[in-house]
Amino acid sequence: MMSSHILKKGTKKHHISLLFSKGEKLSCLDQQITGDTCLHSTVSSLIKSYGLEIPRERKKLPNTRNQLISVTQYHFSDRDITIIKELL
Numbered sequence: 001m002m003s004s005h006i007l008k009k010g011t012k013k014h015h016i017s018l019l020f021s022k023g024e025k026l027s028c029l030d031q032q033i034t035g036d037t038c039l040h041s042t043v044s045s046l047i048k049s050y051g052l053e054i055p056r057e058r059k060k061l062p063n064t065r066n067q068l069i070s071v072t073q074y075h076f077s078d079r080d081i082t083i084i085k086e087l088l
Helices: 012-021 028-034 039-050 078-085
Strands: 056-062 068-074
Touching: 012 028, 012 039, 012 078, 028 039, 028 068, 039 068
Parallel strands: none
Antiparallel strands: 056 068
């Protein structure tokens, strides 16, 4: 069920949505930027709560040891940005 509630400032959902609405592409490796250690759960919650698409793609990115690992990278579609800007 989609919610039309405004995202509360200071929450994890608000912070992640703000980053995505600015065009950021995020993965679990970005937890220092996002402060979110369970990005996949936050993405799932945003999809369920607000009817967002949040496209994802698998990428090979370097970890802290500079080894390539396979991660899921998320971003907002143009449609998602339009929806979320009304809620921020």
